[in-house]
Amino acid sequence: MCFGSKVLRPYMAILLLLLAAVQAYASETSDASPSGDSVEVKTSEPFYLWAFNHIIQPALNGLIYPISAPIHYTVKNGVLEKGVDLITYGEKxxxxxxxxxxxxxxxxxxxGANYRHRGILLDQDYLVTQFAYYANGDISLAMRYTKHSLFGSKFFGGYRLNMLKDRDASFILxxxxxxxxxxxxxxxMTFRLGRPISESMNWNIEFWGTVRFNDASLPDGQDSILISDKYPIQDRGLYQKGMQFPLGISLFYDNLDYPYAPSKGFRIGLIGSYNFVPEYDGIDYEDLGLKPPKGEGKTLKDGGMNHDFIKTEFLYQHYFYLGSTGKQYILSAKEARTTRRFYTDFSWDEAMRIWRPENVRNTLLERRVIAIQYRLLNIWEMEEGGAPYNAFPTLNARTPLRGYGNAWSSHHMMSLSCEYRWPVDRFVDGVIFNEYAMVSPTITDWSFDKFYNSWGFGIRVRQPNMYLFRLQFGFHGLHGLNLVMTIAPEFK
Structure with missing residues (x-):
């Protein structure tokens, strides 16, 4: 691992996060009133806290200004609320x-189009349907149905159906x-059943099973077909049909205060599944552009290996609220109108007056959150070299590693993400992030040769109970700009 400038640059983001935490602690300490009338306490602000209040935080506000200005217009004119009303139907x-x-x-x-219906058949049930049509004619369909309080009990159940027609799909070695x-x-198709296992409802256990019909076909170009002894077609199930039957269990502890705008608490998850994979259907040699070996038929059959595999995941999230305990992270409508002035509605001359450190402290620095997520994903092959092509976890912008546009595949990977969030408007957060990831062929062979870092900034638009979208820019080093605009949250 080279400790050059490219590696040291991302630590600037960590320094900002530490400064924010220290500043919040110091402000709470200085606000505490001493006991006794005869004691007089005088405090002076350390230079690094002064720098954070007067330089760093205003710079972060200006950094996201080009992104937050259009969102400000929508919030100020009630576009979000009116938009939600426009797409909402039913008496309830x-x-x-x-x-x-x-x-x-x-x-x-x-x-595409999305359809969400709460209480469609029974009380406390929820149906979500998503359909997408792509520019090249591909389609995707996802349906998800969930029912709480099954038969008046604490159990919840669900069903999910996914269909995909993607001619540009791919696999990664x-x-x-x-x-x-x-x-x-x-x-x-996935079926799941679970229930809380504690009176506080924080602990939940869930069992699930999936029936998957794989239908991978040959690409149009023969030069795109992979024929390699290191990744055999007959052992990995490439370019052919097959079945998979995963059975899994997950255990979660969750005491977050809000689902999509959490400010404090933590979430821990343990997920494991055993995936049964029968023999592949095989593929004709002629389709691969190959001549069959003498004494064999026209079909390249399954290689005879055990294709079963186990997948495990450990997830840990922690949110630290850096502000006065009497205030909530989510701004009220009145507070949002006041805070909005820090990002819009000002000329350059007004900016010098509006961005006074005491104003920034009262409206923004009292409502900050540091969010941390750690993930460890593993696949364990029952016979080395036999797991199918889609068994391996992928390291990409959704892991997250937002500074890269490409992706890695590996048997084992882990990632550490850290975000500094502060409210820009009632439904909008400013975000700076710094994240690291490593991949490894075995659980004991971690190496800095496969160590990656990305950092960036942006905004996230959400309600307390609904995530809308996020717009963020990711980098690795001082290059590799990657734009992330999606409706999926940053953390799992």
Missing amino acids: KNIMVYPSFNLKPGSTTLI PETKERFTQPDSSVW
Whole structure:
């Protein structure tokens, strides 16, 4: 590992987070009143706290200004509230129908529709349907149904259906980021059953099972087909049909104060599954452009290895609230109107007056959150070299590693993400983040040769009980700009 400038730069973000934590602690300490009338206490602000209040935090406010200004317009004019009312139906406002789209150039450009219905069949049930049509003619469909209080008990159950027709799908060779095109027309169904296991409802256990029909076909270009002894087609299930039957269990502890705008608490998860994989269906040699060996048929059959595998995941999230305990992280409507002035509605001359340190402290520095997430993902092959191509976890912007546009695949990977969040508006947070990740072929072979870092900034738009979207810019070093705009939250 080289401790050059590229490695040292990301630690600036960690320094900002530490300064924020120290400043919050110092402000709480200085606000405490001494006992007795005869005691007089005089405190002076250390230089690093002065620098944070007068330089760093205003700089962060200005950093996200180009992104927050358009969002300010929508919030100020009630576009978010009016938009939610426009797509909400039913007497109880329990139905939502709204469009979705991705305008990123290429085959990922899509337009879709989303349908959400709470209480569609029974009390305390929820149906979500998502459909997308892509620019190249591909489609995807996802349906999710959840029912709480099954038969009046504490159990909850659910069902999920996914269908995919993706001619630009791909797989990644393990321990690399080498990607090969492989069209995918798979269908999978998942059934789950769980319940709280504590009176506080913080502990939950869940059992689930999936039936997956894999349908991977050959790409249009013969030069895109991977024929390699290191990644055999007959052992990895490439370019053919097959079945998978995962059975899993998950155990979670969650005491977060809000689901999508948490300010304090932590979340721990243990997830494990055993995946039964029968023999692959095989593929004709002719389709691969190969001649069958003498004495064999026209079909390249399963290699005979054990394809079963185990997947495990450990998840840890912790949120630290750096502010006065009497205030909530989410701004009220009145506070949002006041805070909004720090990002918009001012000329350059007014900025010098508005961004006074005492104003920043009262409205923003009292409502800050540091969010940390650690993930460890593993796949354990029952026979080395036999797990199918889609068994391996992927390290990408959703892990998250937001500074890279490509992805890695590996048997084992872990990531550590740290975010500093502060409220910009009632539904908007400013974010700076710093994250690290490592991949390894075995659980004991971690190396800094496969150590990655990314950092960046942006905004996230959410309500306490609904995540809307996020717009963030990620970097690795001082290059590699990657734009992330998605409706998926940063953390799992």
